[in-house]
Amino acid sequence: MRHRRAGITDVHASHVSINSQRVPRLAGAVAALALFTSCSASTAAMPAASARASCATANAAFLPTPEAFVNEVDGRFVESPLLDHRLGGGPYPAAISDWQAGRARGWINEVAIDGPDRAAENSIARSLGYTVGTLPLVPLIGPVVEHNPGVLEMYQTNTEYSSMAGAVDLMRELTASARFAETTIVTESGHVQPPAHAVPFTWGDESLADEQPGFMGPQGATETFFTFAVRVGRYVVQLTVQSGYGLTEPEAATLLGHAVAPLTRWCGLR
Numbered sequence: 426m427r428h429r430r431a432g433i434t435d436v437h438a439s440h441v442s443i444n445s446q447r448v449p450r451l452a453g454a455v456a457a458l459a460l461f462t463s464c465s466a467s468t469a470a471m472p473a474a475s476a477r478a479s480c481a482t483a484n485a486a487f488l489p490t491p492e493a494f495v496n497e498v499d500g501r502f503v504e505s506p507l508l509d510h511r512l513g514g515g516p517y518p519a520a521i522s523d524w525q526a527g528r529a530r531g532w533i534n535e536v537a538i539d540g541p542d543r544a545a546e547n548s549i550a551r552s553l554g555y556t557v558g559t560l561p562l563v564p565l566i567g568p569v570v571e572h573n574p575g576v577l578e579m580y581q582t583n584t585e586y587s588s589m590a591g592a593v594d595l596m597r598e599l600t601a602s603a604r605f606a607e608t609t610i611v612t613e614s615g616h617v618q619p620p621a622h623a624v625p626f627t628w629g630d631e632s633l634a635d636e637q638p639g640f641m642g643p644q645g646a647t648e649t650f651f652t653f654a655v656r657v658g659r660y661v662v663q664l665t666v667q668s669g670y671g672l673t674e675p676e677a678a679t680l681l682g683h684a685v686a687p688l689t690r691w692c693g694l695r
Contacts, residue, residue, distance in 0.1 A: 476501035479526035480692040481583040481660050487530050488581055488664075488684040495538060497560055498531030498580065507598070520598055523591025524584070525659075531580040534573070537561050542569035549644050564667055567645035574671020577648060581684050582663040592656050596631050599654050599663075603635045614643040624651070624674050628685065631656040634678070639670055646670075651677035655685050657694050 480486060482501055490496055505524035508517075516522070537546065538560060546569055550562040561569075565577050586592045606621045619638040626634035637650035648667040651674065655662045664684045666677045689695045 476503050476528070477526040479585045481585040481688055482526050482528035483691055486583055486688040486691040487528075488532075488579065488680070488687065490532060491576075491579070493535050494532040494579070495535055495560075496530065497533045497563075498529060500529050502527040502529075507595075518594050518598075519586075519588065519591040520594040523586045523588045523594075525587045525591075527582060527584040529580065529582040531578065533560065533563065533565075534575075534577045536573055537565050537569050537577055540569065540573075542567070542572060545569070552644070564648050564650075566642065566647050570639065570646040570648050570669050572669070574669040576666055576668045576672060576680070578665075578667040579680065580665045580667075583688055584661045584663075586659045586661075589659055592659050592661050593631070595661050596633070596654060596656050600633050603633055603652070606635065606637070616640065616642045618642070618647075621650075624678075626653070626678060628653075628681070629655040629657040634674075636674060636677075653678070653681045655681070657685070657689055660688060660692060660694065662688055 476482065505521045506527070507521050507524075511517075511521065537543070543561065545567050546561045546565065547557045549567050550557055553562070555562050563578060570577065584592075584595065586595070603621070603623070607623065608620065610620060611618045617640075619640055621635045621637040624634035624636050626632055632653070632655045634654075635650075635652045637652070639647045639649040641647075646669075649670060649672065651666040651668070651672070653662075653664045653666075662681075662685050664681050666672070666680055668677070
């Protein structure tokens with residue numbers, strides 16, 4: 426799988442610029458928000474045999490593969506993905522020290538794989554220096570986003586902690602990073618990306634939701650991102666729904682419900 430960026434704007438890519446006054450704080454935001462998306466790119470993602478067993482990482486604890494979608498990402502973690510991005514020394518926060526198990530799965534709409542806009546997707550990938558493979562470059566961009574208003578990609582991460590404090594600490598980090606994303610102005614080759622904004626949302630013991638509007642970037646239309654995180658006891662479910670420009674916030678939230686329900690049922694939380 427080729428990743429143009431990990432769900433949020435890749436501020437380290439050469440074609441992206443950002444206000445230099447914000448750069449020192451950016452690493453923390455990237456570290457936390459990375460869990461919203463295709464985390465299997467992390468060095469912490471390993472084969473199932475190397476990862477800790479958990480009800481949260483079972484197939485039955487995840488969103489069932491939707492019709493007309495292909496499972497493109499599936500990685501289990503052997504340690505907290507935040508560990509790779511931690512800045513500074515001192516004791517580990519509970520979001521790292523109390524981490525127990527985690528798994529990330531992702532799905533892509535078949536229309537992006539073998540639909541009428543695949544040739545345009547391949548052309549964009551080559552223009553950015555990527556080798557075209559079986560699956561398209563993601564996040565999707567260009568005509569495939571313009572022509573398909575519904576869901577194009579989904580990524581779910583389930584995490585179990587050994588304590589309530591660990592799950593609460595992860596939600597605290599994610600909330601701080603989401604608020605940071607809402608005040609960060611990013612430009613790509615002179616194109617200004619609209620800032621993210623919070624979505625009114627309540628679920629489980631604790632929750633947060635953000636929407637990053639799509640926009641016309643230098644390579645064409647970018648996806649709209651709906652990012653959710655829900656804590657249920659010691660467990661955290663994160664879901665990113667990436668779409669064209671026709672998906673509404675309530676429709677995206679409905680998909681979250683379909684993602685959270687399997688974990689709560691399989692782990693006996695409700």
